[in-house]
Amino acid sequence: KAGVTQTPRYLIKTRGQQVTLSCSPISGHRSVSWYQQTPGQGLQFLFEYFSETQRNKGNFPGRFSGRQFSNSRSEMNVSTLELGDSALYLCASSLVSGSDTGELFFGEGSRLTVL
Amino acid sequence: AQSVTQLGSHVSVSEGALVLLRCNYSSSVPPYLFWYVQYPNQGLQLLLKYTSAATLVKGINGFEAEFKKSETSFHLTKPSAHMSDAAEYFCAVSDYGGSQGNLIFGKGTKLSVKP
Numbered sequence: 001k002a003g004v005t006q007t008p009r010y011l012i013k014t015r016g017q018q019v020t021l022s023c024s025p026i027s028g029h030r031s032v033s034w035y036q037q038t039p040g041q042g043l044q045f046l047f048e049y050f051s052e053t054q055r056n057k058g059n060f061p062g063r064f065s066g067r068q069f070s071n072s073r074s075e076m077n078v079s080t081l082e083l084g085d086s087a088l089y090l091c092a093s094s095l096v097s098g099s100d101t102g103e104l105f106f107g108e109g110s111r112l113t114v115l
Numbered sequence: 116a117q118s119v120t121q122l123g124s125h126v127s128v129s130e131g132a133l134v135l136l137r138c139n140y141s142s143s144v145p146p147y148l149f150w151y152v153q154y155p156n157q158g159l160q161l162l163l164k165y166t167s168a169a170t171l172v173k174g175i176n177g178f179e180a181e182f183k184k185s186e187t188s189f190h191l192t193k194p195s196a197h198m199s200d201a202a203e204y205f206c207a208v209s210d211y212g213g214s215q216g217n218l219i220f221g222k223g224t225k226l227s228v229k230p
Contacts, residue, residue, distance in 0.1 A: 043205065104218060106158035108157050108158045
């Protein structure tokens with residue numbers, strides 16, 4: 001069974017640009033969550049999507065957005081990039097939102113560098 | 116609000132020695148607790164999870180953790196460290212039986228293993 005797939009794995013952007021990251025969850029998983037990981041702040045929750053609807057959102061500015069498609073694939077977008085957006089962006093999927101244990105399955109991440 | 120505190124951002128042990136990584140949680144309801152491991156340039160992999168079935172939880176790679184409600188702790192242990200255990204370890208808590216895809220993570224503990 002294929003795991004969570006994130007693309008691209010690495011990318012470099014300049015300030016002011018925008019970026020779109022993609023996540024394909026494990027087959028059958030309907031919930032997709034996004035996390036930002038930085039050395040200073042650690043792992044921070046961005047948002048969660050379930051059945052194409054955003055169910056939860058973390059404390060990030062409106063420049064961070066996402067969506068989920070009918071096949072459960074998800075994208076997140078960051079507009080007007082800032083240096084501080086440089087981070088590893090992790091996507092995680094789970095079987096259903098409200099699953100018994102809430103275990104998340106993570107992808108390998110997309111490492112974004114903003115110059 | 117839930118929170119997780121991991122004591123010690125860096126822990127160093129010798130190969131063959133006991134590994135003890137500390138995690139304390141704060142939750143107003145019985146929590147679900149998790150330990151994840153992250154190897155360099157990779158996503159997070161679940162080591163083990165506590166879901167109230169048993170207080171002593173055994174995970175992969177010889178790791179185990181004990182849930183102690185009186186101490187609000189969920190420390191991770193391994194009797195004998197191996198070089199391949201060198202990684203960063205994250206403790207996480209989930210409120211509800213059904214996670215909303217939003218795990219609260221600790222800051223992480225980087226484990227080094229000396230030969």
